[in-house]
Amino acid sequence: MNLATFFRLIRWRNLLLITYVFFLIKFLLFPSLNTVTKLNILQFLELWLSIVLITATGYIINDIYDINTDKINKPNAIIIGKYLSVSNAKKWYIGINLAGILTGLIFSLSVNNPLIVFIFAGTSLLLYWYAKHLKSKPFIGNFLVAFLIAFSIILLAILDINYQVKSLNQIDTIIIIYTLSIFSFFINLSRELVKDIEDIKGDYALKMKTLPIVFGINRILKLSAILTLIPVFILLLIILNLDVYYIFLTSYLTVTCLVPLIYVSFKLWKLKSYKKIYNLSLLLKIIMFLGINSILIISLIKK
Numbered sequence: 631m632n633l634a635t636f637f638r639l640i641r642w643r644n645l646l647l648i649t650y651v652f653f654l655i656k657f658l659l660f661p662s663l664n665t666v667t668k669l670n671i672l673q674f675l676e677l678w679l680s681i682v683l684i685t686a687t688g689y690i691i692n693d694i695y696d697i698n699t700d701k702i703n704k705p706n707a708i709i710i711g712k713y714l715s716v717s718n719a720k721k722w723y724i725g726i727n728l729a730g731i732l733t734g735l736i737f738s739l740s741v742n743n744p745l746i747v748f749i750f751a752g753t754s755l756l757l758y759w760y761a762k763h764l765k766s767k768p769f770i771g772n773f774l775v776a777f778l779i780a781f782s783i784i785l786l787a788i789l790d791i792n793y794q795v796k797s798l799n800q801i802d803t804i805i806i807i808y809t810l811s812i813f814s815f816f817i818n819l820s821r822e823l824v825k826d827i828e829d830i831k832g833d834y835a836l837k838m839k840t841l842p843i844v845f846g847i848n849r850i851l852k853l854s855a856i857l858t859l860i861p862v863f864i865l866l867l868i869i870l871n872l873d874v875y876y877i878f879l880t881s882y883l884t885v886t887c888l889v890p891l892i893y894v895s896f897k898l899w900k901l902k903s904y905k906k907i908y909n910l911s912l913l914l915k916i917i918m919f920l921g922i923n924s925i926l927i928i929s930l931i932k933k
Contacts, residue, residue: 639693639709639719640686640726647919648685648782652678654925655786655807662929665803666795669741676737677789680750681782683730688757690723695761699832727754741789749785753778766838768845772822780815783807806928809868810921813861817891817918820857823850824898824911851907855898858914861921862891879927886920 656674660667669677693700693710700708710719734750756774764771787807791800826833826840827847833840842850865888869880894910894917901907 635709635713639690639714639722641689644689645682645686647922648682649678651783651922651925652681652786654922654929655783656790658929659803659806659925660790663799663803663806664797665800666792666797667790668792669790673737673740674790676733676740677786680730680734680737681785683726683733684750684754684757685782687723687727687730687754688761690719690726691758692761692765694719694723695765699829699836699838702832702835703829730754746789766833766836766840768839768841772819772826772841775822776815776819779818780811783811783814806925809864810925813864813921814918816857816860816864817914817921820854820898821911821914823854823857824907824914827851827854827907828911851898851901855895858891858895858898862888862895865891876931879924879931882927883921883924886923887917890917 652674656667656669659665694716697708697711697716710716714722731747731750731754735744735747738744738746738750756778760771760774764774784807787804791803793800823841827842827850830840830842830847834843841853865883869883869888872880890913894913897910901910
């Protein structure tokens with residue numbers, strides 16, 4: 631297995647997105663809002679590295695347990711069993727997983743709170759349990775993945791912001807991060823349902839009980855469309871309550887997130903053939919990325 635294949639295995643683009651969000655918040659959002667933080671650069675890098683490593687192992691273990699479904703759903707994208715044996719994939723999983731938890735332990739000790747390591751160990755256990763058991767269950771697996779993505783954003787705010795300092799800037803920072811987390815949660819929850827529809831052939835062949843199989847594709851398309859509208863209402867509340875001073879930010883959110891989300895919701899509601907659903911899943915991912923980029927605009931406005 632060459633390096634390019636390994637990076638595909640650990641979904642390097644998704645890991646890069648996590649890195650991008652973390653660095654945007656730490657080095658742009660916090661300073662621009664004069665947020666008082668607790669983590670030094672080394673501690674921040676320990677936290678970031680632990681999350682990236684544990685996330686990477688989640689992708690590996692997921693591919694290990696998805697070999698049979700992937701042979702049906704995406705035979706051209708298979709890595710484990712084609713470029714990498716299952717036994718070697720498990721060795722990579724164990725090694726990277728231990729490295730992630732160990733880095734989390736080092737971080738926990740460096741901030742004088744050893745109990746924090748249970749967050750990293752618990753996340754690793756949840757990702758394993760999801761891949762082995764929960765992915766085949768209706769809704770709970772979808773919810774878990776969306777929650778963990780949102781939680782990774784909140785975690786930085788929980789561990790880095792100094793909550794003993796009371797100021798309007800601190801409150802603004804907390805509101806922005808938690809709003810971004812909720813926004814990410816519902817978009818990813820919708821995407822998870824869409825991905826279940828994409829993978830329905832393989833899941834059905836292996837008698838898995840995902841939501842599209844249990845309740846039917848049309849109902850889940852409607853549910854996904856409704857979930858996509860929740861971030862629309864969040865954006866409307868933000869846009870309607872922002873001062874005229876933030877006209878560039880409101881324009882950006884309207885063009886890059888609000889209108890595209892309404893479009894995706896409409897298309898999901900009206901969709902007749904699930905074979906065309908991949909483009910909508912990709913568009914949701916792009917919208918989430920563009921929404922994250924609003925941090926850049928906020929940082930520039932606040933400087």
